[in-house]
Amino acid sequence: MTRPFGTPLLSLILCGCGGAQSILSPLGDEAGEIDALFWMVAGLSAAILGGVVSLAGAAVLAPAETRRRLAKPWLIIWGGIVVPVVSLTGFLTYGLIHLQAGASRGAQGPDPMITIVGKRWWWEVRYTDSAGNEVRSANELYLPVGRAVAIRLVSDDVIHSFWVPRLAGKLDMIPGRETVMTIRTTEQGISRGQCAEFCGGAHAMMSLYVMTLPEIEFQTRLQHEASPSRPPATDQEKRGLAIFSDYGCGACHTIRGTSAVGTIGPDLTHVGSRMSLGAATLQNDAASFARWIADNRHIKPENLMPAFRMFNAEELADLSAYLDSLQ
Amino acid sequence: MGARRSIRWKAIGTLVLVGALLALIAMAAVAVSGVYNVAASSGHWVITDKLIRFAVRRSIVMRSLSIDAPDLSNEGLVRLGAAHYELACATCHGSPSKDPSSIVHGMLPRPPSLHNAAIEWTPEQLFWIIRNGLKLTGMPAWSDLRRDDEVWTVVGFLQRLPDMDRNEYVALAGGSADDASPARTEIGQAVSGEISEACGRCHASAGKPQTGLVPDLRGQSWTYLQRALTEYRDGKRASGIMGPVAAALQPAEIDRIAQSYSQRRAIKGRPGSETSASIGHGRIIAEQGLPQQGIPPCMVCHGGNASPQYPRLHGLSEEYVAAQLSLWQRGRRDLTAHGAVMSTIAKRLSDEQLRDVSAFVGNLDPSKHAPGAGDSP
Numbered sequence: 075m076t077r078p079f080g081t082p083l084l085s086l087i088l089c090g091c092g093g094a095q096s097i098l099s100p101l102g103d104e105a106g107e108i109d110a111l112f113w114m115v116a117g118l119s120a121a122i123l124g125g126v127v128s129l130a131g132a133a134v135l136a137p138a139e140t141r142r143r144l145a146k147p148w149l150i151i152w153g154g155i156v157v158p159v160v161s162l163t164g165f166l167t168y169g170l171i172h173l174q175a176g177a178s179r180g181a182q183g184p185d186p187m188i189t190i191v192g193k194r195w196w197w198e199v200r201y202t203d204s205a206g207n208e209v210r211s212a213n214e215l216y217l218p219v220g221r222a223v224a225i226r227l228v229s230d231d232v233i234h235s236f237w238v239p240r241l242a243g244k245l246d247m248i249p250g251r252e253t254v255m256t257i258r259t260t261e262q263g264i265s266r267g268q269c270a271e272f273c274g275g276a277h278a279m280m281s282l283y284v285m286t287l288p289e290i291e292f293q294t295r296l297q298h299e300a301s302p303s304r305p306p307a308t309d310q311e312k313r314g315l316a317i318f319s320d321y322g323c324g325a326c327h328t329i330r331g332t333s334a335v336g337t338i339g340p341d342l343t344h345v346g347s348r349m350s351l352g353a354a355t356l357q358n359d360a361a362s363f364a365r366w367i368a369d370n371r372h373i374k375p376e377n378l379m380p381a382f383r384m385f386n387a388e389e390l391a392d393l394s395a396y397l398d399s400l401q
Numbered sequence: 402m403g404a405r406r407s408i409r410w411k412a413i414g415t416l417v418l419v420g421a422l423l424a425l426i427a428m429a430a431v432a433v434s435g436v437y438n439v440a441a442s443s444g445h446w447v448i449t450d451k452l453i454r455f456a457v458r459r460s461i462v463m464r465s466l467s468i469d470a471p472d473l474s475n476e477g478l479v480r481l482g483a484a485h486y487e488l489a490c491a492t493c494h495g496s497p498s499k500d501p502s503s504i505v506h507g508m509l510p511r512p513p514s515l516h517n518a519a520i521e522w523t524p525e526q527l528f529w530i531i532r533n534g535l536k537l538t539g540m541p542a543w544s545d546l547r548r549d550d551e552v553w554t555v556v557g558f559l560q561r562l563p564d565m566d567r568n569e570y571v572a573l574a575g576g577s578a579d580d581a582s583p584a585r586t587e588i589g590q591a592v593s594g595e596i597s598e599a600c601g602r603c604h605a606s607a608g609k610p611q612t613g614l615v616p617d618l619r620g621q622s623w624t625y626l627q628r629a630l631t632e633y634r635d636g637k638r639a640s641g642i643m644g645p646v647a648a649a650l651q652p653a654e655i656d657r658i659a660q661s662y663s664q665r666r667a668i669k670g671r672p673g674s675e676t677s678a679s680i681g682h683g684r685i686i687a688e689q690g691l692p693q694q695g696i697p698p699c700m701v702c703h704g705g706n707a708s709p710q711y712p713r714l715h716g717l718s719e720e721y722v723a724a725q726l727s728l729w730q731r732g733r734r735d736l737t738a739h740g741a742v743m744s745t746i747a748k749r750l751s752d753e754q755l756r757d758v759s760a761f762v763g764n765l766d767p768s769k770h771a772p773g774a775g776d777s778p
Binding site: 230231319320321322324325326336337338378380381382383384 | 693
């Protein structure tokens with residue numbers, strides 16, 4: 075590179091190739107297959123582009139004899155018909171049979187033990203244990219490493235699309251219909267997912283984190299998710315819980331172990347332990363809780379939770395401290 | 402030929418310019434010299450008077466063309482209109498129970514008796530006048546332009562006024578504000594648990610309010626009533642009826658009024674107009690919410706066990722709840738933090754759901770309801 079800005083520009087572009095939401099750093103079998111397919115298609119595309127550019131160059135610059143030979147029908151027949159038909163048929167067959175495109179893979183997998191419900195604009199995550207008990211969480215998914223897990227995808231309102239690029243391809247969540255996605259992760263790590271079907275105002279802020287954990291840690295985590303909420307320990311947390319109850323937060327939110335049993339918004343039983351707030355919109359700390367409660371509609375435009383601006387700084391701090399303590 | 406025509410145009414142009422300049426100078430001379438007599442006592446020339454009245458009438462007629470009157474036959478509407486008329490309008494316009502104050506005789510124009518206003522004007526024209534007021538007449542606009550629904554109550558009252566005698570008027574208006582005790586002192590009289598006459602005119606001092614359009618305040622918390630009066634006083638909660646009343650109150654008076662109502666127990670309202678099916682649907686909304694529509698159950702916050710900042714629904718009438726929900730839906734009650742929360746939720750109700758939930762609330766029986774946590778000053 076002789077141009078001075080070439081190198082920074084290239085590194086800027088390559089930055090997009092890593093991170094928690096990149097298809098180029100797969101964490102599971104399904105994403106690995108997509109990754110392989112990507113490199114195959116990218117390689118073939120590069121080869122075709124090289125061939126076309128060489129032929130175009132030859133058509134202009136090559137000696138008359140070569141150009142005369144290139145002008146024959148065989149080039150059209152082979153390059154324009156045979157090669158595309160064979161390669162595209164090959165990719166389609168590969169996609170349908172080997173990648174088991176569509177819902178066929180899910181149908182063969184284990185019974186789904188996780189249901190993800192797409193909502194405007196967050197994800198409800200329901201785990202079912204072996205005894206059939208259901209545990210609700212939100213905007214965060216835990217998966218065991220090395221075991222195929224089937225995830226049932228449904229929607230409560232409009233069409234959403236569940237897409238965690240490091241784990242698998244996109245699959246739509248369609249109202250009135252169940253789709254099943256099977257994921258087998260290969261290593262421990264954090265992935266970021268994003269709704270991939272425009273679903274209204276806050277679509278761009280409908281994200282979630284997925285943690286893949288070794289089997290034992292995964293089971294511990296599930297047990298924790300199933301446990302009731304931590305009772306308030308300090309005076310401030312106690313005041314926070316009183317505010318939560320008095321101001322009717324429980325009309326929309328559930329905190330297991332308290333009187334709050336609402337089902338409109340996310341379950342907050344262990345909200346303090348999550349990686350993010352507001353479906354991966356804010357980092358999870360007491361200050362973010364305070365901002366969210368009083369001003370969520372500026373942070374996440376068109377969000378459906380009303381803004382509770384009636385609290386003074388002290389009340390807001392108490393309430394935030396309590397929510398933050400829900401580990 | 403061409404040259405002569407252009408000379409003629411030049412002459413006309415100069416004449417017009419000079420004329421306009423002279424007119425401006427003449428107007429300035431009149432204004433600066435003070436020769437025009439602005440005294441109300443001097444009256445208008447007959448021609449001026451006729452011209453002004455004609456222009457005013459044309460303005461009112463033309464500007465009220467696009468207004469459609471709602472149904473004004475509701476007795477409650479007339480009662481509320483009458484009570485407000487007694488407090489706000491009767492001083493200048495007079496009423497069947499008393500003549501206007503002799504002070505207003507000196508006004509120009511003199512505030513007309515409104516006894517036959519409904520014959521002279523259509524309901525839409527009356528609405529326009531009461532809502533917007535009239536320039537240079539002393540007739541003010543409605544004190545909160547977000548509350549067209551309140552303006553119609555006075556229009557409804559004026560429809561009935563031509564056939565109204567003194568006794569009927571006094572009954573409708575909830576008693577007459579006697580000349581001896583101006584409204585201002587009455588409001589302040591809420592001492593030691595007594596409800597003042599001014600509050601009681603609409604909200605009743607014993608029994609239910611005269612009309613369902615007005616909330617029964619008994620059984621509401623001291624905190625909530627104090628907040629409501631303060632919000633009315635500060636114009637954050639819109640009302641052309643409550644706004645002026647609350648603006649006249651000192652903090653200590655607000656405190657006393659809130660206290661006197663909060664110490665009384667709510668009682669069940671009159672049976673509502675809706676069917677039991679409607680009440681049943683409303684019960685589901687109020688007690689379980691409609692999670693699919695993002696509507697939380699009303700009673701979690703308004704059942705009496707939540708913060709005293711939240712009003713209780715027991716004892717409120719169907720009409721009042723429906724009217725307030727409609728205000729929230731139309732964005733007329735969202736300036737306060739609490740109002741903004743309700744506005745978000747109310748906008749998710751369909752018209753039918755709004756009617757159902759109002760019917761349910763209007764039929765709640767406060768006697769079967771344990772009072773909320775202690776809430777006293």
